[in-house]
Amino acid sequence: MTKKLISAPLPTLKRLPRYLHILQDLKAKGIKQVSATIIAEELGIDSIQVRKDLSTTGIIGKPKIGFELNELIDHIVHFLNWDNMTDAFLVGLGGLGKAILGYDNFKNYGLNIVAAFDTDPELLDTKVHCVGVFDIKKLEDLAQRMKIHIGVLTVPVSAAQEVAEKMVAGGIKAIWNFAPVKLKLPDNIIIENVFLSQSLGVLTHRLAQLKNTEA
Amino acid sequence: MTKKLISAPLPTLKRLPRYLHILQDLKAKGIKQVSATIIAEELGIDSIQVRKDLSTTGIIGKPKIGFELNELIDHIVHFLNWDNMTDAFLVGLGGLGKAILGYDNFKNYGLNIVAAFDTDPELLDTKVHCVGVFDIKKLEDLAQRMKIHIGVLTVPVSAAQEVAEKMVAGGIKAIWNFAPVKLKLPDNIIIENVFLSQSLGVLTHRLAQLKNTEA
DNA sequence: TAGATTGTTAATCGATTAACAATC
DNA sequence: TAGATTGTTAATCGATTAACAATC
Numbered sequence: 358m359t360k361k362l363i364s365a366p367l368p369t370l371k372r373l374p375r376y377l378h379i380l381q382d383l384k385a386k387g388i389k390q391v392s393a394t395i396i397a398e399e400l401g402i403d404s405i406q407v408r409k410d411l412s413t414t415g416i417i418g419k420p421k422i423g424f425e426l427n428e429l430i431d432h433i434v435h436f437l438n439w440d441n442m443t444d445a446f447l448v449g450l451g452g453l454g455k456a457i458l459g460y461d462n463f464k465n466y467g468l469n470i471v472a473a474f475d476t477d478p479e480l481l482d483t484k485v486h487c488v489g490v491f492d493i494k495k496l497e498d499l500a501q502r503m504k505i506h507i508g509v510l511t512v513p514v515s516a517a518q519e520v521a522e523k524m525v526a527g528g529i530k531a532i533w534n535f536a537p538v539k540l541k542l543p544d545n546i547i548i549e550n551v552f553l554s555q556s557l558g559v560l561t562h563r564l565a566q567l568k569n570t571e572a
Numbered sequence: 573m574t575k576k577l578i579s580a581p582l583p584t585l586k587r588l589p590r591y592l593h594i595l596q597d598l599k600a601k602g603i604k605q606v607s608a609t610i611i612a613e614e615l616g617i618d619s620i621q622v623r624k625d626l627s628t629t630g631i632i633g634k635p636k637i638g639f640e641l642n643e644l645i646d647h648i649v650h651f652l653n654w655d656n657m658t659d660a661f662l663v664g665l666g667g668l669g670k671a672i673l674g675y676d677n678f679k680n681y682g683l684n685i686v687a688a689f690d691t692d693p694e695l696l697d698t699k700v701h702c703v704g705v706f707d708i709k710k711l712e713d714l715a716q717r718m719k720i721h722i723g724v725l726t727v728p729v730s731a732a733q734e735v736a737e738k739m740v741a742g743g744i745k746a747i748w749n750f751a752p753v754k755l756k757l758p759d760n761i762i763i764e765n766v767f768l769s770q771s772l773g774v775l776t777h778r779l780a781q782l783k784n785t786e787a
Numbered sequence: 788t789a790g791a792t793t794g795t796t797a798a799t800c801g802a803t804t805a806a807c808a809a810t811c
Numbered sequence: 812t813a814g815a816t817t818g819t820t821a822a823t824c825g826a827t828t829a830a831c832a833a834t835c
Contacts, residue, residue, distance in 0.1 A: 366801075367774070369802090370773060370777060371774065372770075374767065375767065378752055392815085392816065394816075401754065405803080408818070409802095409818090419817075420816050421810070421814080423817085437773045438780035439776060443776060451671070452672075455671070456666070460668070466776070468772060507775070507776075539615050547779055549778075551768065553766065554592075555586040556748070556764050558588060558589045559582070559586065561652055561653045561654060563579075563746065563762045564653065565656070567746075567760075607792065608793080609791085618828065623792090624794090627793090633793055634793075635793045635794085635835050636792050638793085639793095
């Protein structure tokens with residue numbers, strides 16, 4: 358039986374991977390128990406928030422003691438579904454696509470990229486970071502046959518919508534989108550965008566602000 | 573005289589680059605005016621929110637007409653400080669570092685990477701995507717002499733804190749951090765984190781949820 | 788003019804933070 | 812035991828959404 362995964366507020370969901378990083382550090386140091394206070398201090402946030410976030414994963418702590426480290430890690434990992442490796446396709450072997458393929462750590466995050474796609478004839482039927490590269494024409498058919506549910510989209514903006522539609526046609530249910538464009542897809546498709554310009558905008562705005570207040 | 577940059581709520585700040593993408597698309601199509609309604613439809617958000625967000629940039633629209641496209645673009649670009657190119661250093665030439673160096677578009681986002689740093693002897697004194705690569709030992713001195721204020725941090729977790737401290741020692745005021753670790757730096761240093769695991773966690777959790785509700 | 792849109796004030800909603808009893 | 816921590820309910824805070832007058 359699979360435990361039911363109850364959802365959480367988006368901000369909570371985004372903090373969970375950060376807790377996990379800390380916890381795995383502590384585990385490597387041989388620590389067995391941890392309190393919300395410790396985690397909070399490490400991340401510079403409020404301990405009440407940590408406690409509330411952790412409770413959404415279903416973990417039960419012990420007053421005065423805190424949480425069993427291994428048990429807590431398991432709960433977070435399960436909540437994020439990182440205990441089940443999910444196969445994925447990646448489309449677009451530009452710099453970013455290659456970087457993601459080469460970043461082994463995503464295996465710790467439940468993501469297993471099993472094939473890559475591009476239009477560049479030079480790349481077809483080669484391997485990049487041990488992953489086979491195929492023509493985009495084969496995407497839909499292969500996705501269906503291999504029952505792929507996650508697509509990583511690292512193509513230029515101009516191709517993003519078209520490729521995303523092919524992913525959906527192939528039965529892909531969730532798209533990790535790195536192209537700075539709003540994908541127009543059916544409502545039941547999960548889209549998670551990584552827009553680097555957002556993050557950079559925050560940085561440059563704040564830096565300008567800082568310089569203005571200094572001047 | 574530089575116009576004063578008033579700050580905005582973080583969610584607003586993060587939406588502004590997305591508005592800009594849409595507006596530049598419209599500009600390329602030769603359109604001269606735009607209403608909040610149009611932008612909102614394009615992004616699938618509320619038009620009231622768009623109006624409020626835009627007003628934080630200081631733009632004044634015309635009832636019934638909307639906004640002058642060029643004027644609106646200028647306001648957002650100025651608000652994000654993307655009209656002033658800021659020189660930056662990048663440290664860590666792994667896959668991600670190389671991808672960022674190769675992504676010319678950041679020049680549209682006010683970021684100009686003028687030098688890269690690594691420890692790999694093979695890379696030193698070569699050029700990657702037309703940017704010179706230097707030994708990390710030279711980082712502090714060069715940052716000071718060139719008055720660099722932004723550092724892009726794409727090193728492994730194990731090196732992140734140490735390199736970040738070198739950046740600060742070199743006078744860098746804002747760090748765009750891609751290493752999944754909390755940097756411990758003075759309060760006046762601006763840190764903007766890009767934690768891909770956060771985004772991936774949201775995706776895998778939601779996909780698991782979807783499958784659970786289907787089953 | 789009538790309809791559409793802006794800009795702003797007020798209401799709602801949801802997340803964070805505070806308070807506190809329970810407890811190892 | 813006393814102090815520290817959990818889990819939960821209530822209060823606060825801030826962002827989103829609604830309402831509406833002004834206006835081209």
